[in-house]
Amino acid sequence: MTRRFALMIDPVAAFEERADFSGTFTMVDAAAPALSVGELSTQRGDGVFESIGVVDSHAQEVVPHLERLAHSARLCDLPVPHQEQWLQAIAVAAAECGEGEWVIKLILSRGVEHGPTPTAWVTASPASDFxxxxxxxxxxxxxxxxxxxxxxxxxxxxxxxxxxxxxxxxxxxxxxxxxxxxxxxxxxxxxxxxxxxxxxxxxxxxxxxxxxxxxxxxxxxxxxxxxxxxxxxxxxxxxxxxxxxxxxxxxxxxxxxxxxxxxxxxxxxxxxxxxxxxxxxxxxxxxxxxxxxx
Amino acid sequence: MTRRFALMIDPVAAFEERADFSGTFTMVDAAAPALSVGELSTQRGDGVFESIGVVDSHAQEVVPHLERLAHSARLCDLPVPHQEQWLQAIAVAAAECGEGEWVIKLILSRGVEHGPTPTAWVTASPASDFxxxxxxxxxxxxxxxxxxxxxxxxxxxxxxxxxxxxxxxxxxxxxxxxxxxxxxxxxxxxxxxxxxxxxxxxxxxxxxxxxxxxxxxxxxxxxxxxxxxxxxxxxxxxxxxxxxxxxxxxxxxxxxxxxxxxxxxxxxxxxxxxxxxxxxxxxxxxxxxxxxxx
CATH class of the missing domain: 3.20.10.10 (D-amino Acid Aminotransferase, subunit A, domain 2)
Structure with missing residues (x-):
């Protein structure tokens, strides 16, 4: 099983009329290069995030976290995340998490400098022992x-x-x-x-x-x-x-x-x-x- | 000529006794994936930076910028950047910049989550018309x-x-x-x-x-x-x-x-x-x- 991974979310798909977003995520190894140096998340800390607890593949309180992500996005003049697309991404990620406690992070960045759309991804990794x-x-x-x-x-x-x-x-x-x-x-x-x-x-x-x-x-x-x-x-x-x-x-x-x-x-x-x-x-x-x- | 590019800096080389750092930079296209999702610069805005003006391939006030980068690093409990390694990286980047005004950014990130070393890179891109x-x-x-x-x-x-x-x-x-x-x-x-x-x-x-x-x-x-x-x-x-x-x-x-x-x-x-x-x-x-x- 992949120990740490990420799902890169296609932000353009969020503007399309569709119910099934399964083709709009790309799984990457968390250690592999996935982001460009032009990313405003990295250059300016310019984006919003959430951390979700996962217990035995069940992601906790997903909707409240997505609502707070949307609230953060509005305060930062970012496009509000498409809730259904993110729900599906989180479901895919949670299913890939193993037994025990994991953490899923949702990241919505302003995107690449001078780029047309935000960048968005979900990461999953085993939680520390607390x-x-x-x-x-x-x-x-x-x-x-x-x-x-x-x-x-x-x-x-x-x-x-x-x-x-x-x-x-x-x-x-x-x-x-x-x-x-x-x-x-x-x-x-x-x-x-x-x-x-x-x-x-x-x-x-x-x-x-x-x-x-x-x-x-x-x-x-x-x-x-x-x-x-x-x-x-x-x-x-x-x-x-x-x-x-x-x-x-x-x-x-x-x-x-x-x-x-x-x-x-x-x-x-x-x-x-x-x-x-x-x-x-x-x-x-x-x-x-x-x-x-x- | 590459319009936007980055030099990824090998942070381990900074701890070695050497005068020539030319083999410690890797040129990447600014649009290509170069950073992992585990980057703390992207997850936490956790790092320091400088922006340097470049005019006709001459990088302006490089040492004062490197001194301020070092000052920022100390305030953030980051390893102080190796000045000679960064000077050589900036010289390589400035030589690749074309005529007119460019901007070189220096970025020193806390590195990948749970990783052993900081991550560092230099980007170069044409400046806007001001x-x-x-x-x-x-x-x-x-x-x-x-x-x-x-x-x-x-x-x-x-x-x-x-x-x-x-x-x-x-x-x-x-x-x-x-x-x-x-x-x-x-x-x-x-x-x-x-x-x-x-x-x-x-x-x-x-x-x-x-x-x-x-x-x-x-x-x-x-x-x-x-x-x-x-x-x-x-x-x-x-x-x-x-x-x-x-x-x-x-x-x-x-x-x-x-x-x-x-x-x-x-x-x-x-x-x-x-x-x-x-x-x-x-x-x-x-x-x-x-x-x-x-």
Missing amino acids: TAARVDGIRVVTLDRGYDLHVAERAPWLLLGAKTLSYAVNMAALREAHRREADDAIFLSSDGFVLEAPTASLILRVGDRFVTPAPNGGILHGTTQLSVYEHLSARGFEVGYAEIPVAELPKADAAWLVSSVRLAAPITTVDGESLPVDHVLTAELNAYLLSPRD | TAARVDGIRVVTLDRGYDLHVAERAPWLLLGAKTLSYAVNMAALREAHRREADDAIFLSSDGFVLEAPTASLILRVGDRFVTPAPNGGILHGTTQLSVYEHLSARGFEVGYAEIPVAELPKADAAWLVSSVRLAAPITTVDGESLPVDHVLTAELNAYLLSPRD
């Missing part, structure tokens, strides 16, 4: 994101609600966290509110209430966070969105970073200070997140 | 960058002094400028100071004094701005760096956006209000910028 993060938890540090809580409303060109390929700052924040002997980071607004992690959403538990920073355009609305909220609501818990001052963080009864591939990682320390870990609920959340979800 | 911008000038609008003037000092993970491949916001700012019927944008800090353009530096003339926003880590130190300052100093003008409140912008006696390929573009309007254009000095600056510079 057992330790899910069971033992993660240490996080807080890092200033430099933006105030409401900048997204007055400056949409900062693309804060879009999941763009321009992730150098997110990667630098993770390196800074590692330098501080932590596993991950939580971004803070310059006016002292909790935002999100570089590649995950934050959920706090306060008594029997769960709260996550309000996705006011300044942060991504997490697909896994939404999925966790559905589960918690069904279990009878109260869930909500709020502007969360950083001072609330160490007072939480438990906290998690949740994301599509690592799933629910309980936070053990924030800036070196311990936070309680709810092992029972964490195990329940991860069992739920590993079950087939649509 | 005569109208240089002679008739450009209309600009001011756009909030969302960061205060001193955020770079307290949050180096925002990579503000690095020229990274994560340029989606810069591109979105240019689209916003076009939506407002302007040609370019000037970013402002959230506390009301003038910063830089998405792909250029700003120089103001006030009487016989020239001033540019101080490169305090929050903005790039422009190679073309430095070159213009050398020329102006030699002509006997006073040049300097300052924190420039946005209110100073419409009071300037002239203003330019300067960059490596478009060169000196006089600003005709800021947010719809006219600014005087110094046509004589603009022509002199562009003649200087088009002459061979090292």
Whole structure:
């Protein structure tokens, strides 16, 4: 079985009237040359993406991810992806994934410089083993994101609600966290509110209430966070969105970073200070997140 | 003659003791597949770059550009590029460029995901015709960058002094400028100071004094701005760096956006209000910028 592969998606086919897109994907080895140096994804980080968890060949929450991809595309003035074509590409890719956990990435680039159409592809590769993060938890540090809580409303060109390929700052924040002997980071607004992690959403538990920073355009609305909220609501818990001052963080009864591939990682320390870990609920959340979800 | 091409640079050779790197470049057609989908430049905008102007096969200010590439690499925890190897790659590329104006881009990516080394290449393509911008000038609008003037000092993970491949916001700012019927944008800090353009530096003339926003880590130190300052100093003008409140912008006696390929573009309007254009000095600056510079 191919360990890592990609499906290159023909963007022109998306403009044609058809129901069957099976001839519009080209399978390539992930290590083989597939993109030209003129790609604006590579020259400018100019495109949008999604990461989807795959468990035993079942791609999780595909439609919510495609809806967020379309939302990101609109914020970036990119053509909105053809949902049926992408659904079929993801189905083909998921069927090729082996047993266990994989990750499928969707990438929609502005295309080749001066070119007529976007470039689009889907990659698939085995997921890393996140057992330790899910069971033992993660240490996080807080890092200033430099933006105030409401900048997204007055400056949409900062693309804060879009999941763009321009992730150098997110990667630098993770390196800074590692330098501080932590596993991950939580971004803070310059006016002292909790935002999100570089590649995950934050959920706090306060008594029997769960709260996550309000996705006011300044942060991504997490697909896994939404999925966790559905589960918690069904279990009878109260869930909500709020502007969360950083001072609330160490007072939480438990906290998690949740994301599509690592799933629910309980936070053990924030800036070196311990936070309680709810092992029972964490195990329940991860069992739920590993079950087939649509 | 090849119209667009790239030289792929073997990064391993940079660690070898050698003086001649001629065997460490591979010429590829710019349109041919050359990069894998695992490239972190494309997945995360994770890398750094430079754009160098080439005039009649002479690459301009190569060493200052390589020094800034090295500075960007250090800020991003990337291996510092081997200057001699890159000098030889640029020399090969410049010799392949035809008459007239071309642009050579240097790209240093973090490499392929989970890969052992960075990926590096140099592209060359004919420059667009910027005569109208240089002679008739450009209309600009001011756009909030969302960061205060001193955020770079307290949050180096925002990579503000690095020229990274994560340029989606810069591109979105240019689209916003076009939506407002302007040609370019000037970013402002959230506390009301003038910063830089998405792909250029700003120089103001006030009487016989020239001033540019101080490169305090929050903005790039422009190679073309430095070159213009050398020329102006030699002509006997006073040049300097300052924190420039946005209110100073419409009071300037002239203003330019300067960059490596478009060169000196006089600003005709800021947010719809006219600014005087110094046509004589603009022509002199562009003649200087088009002459061979090292």
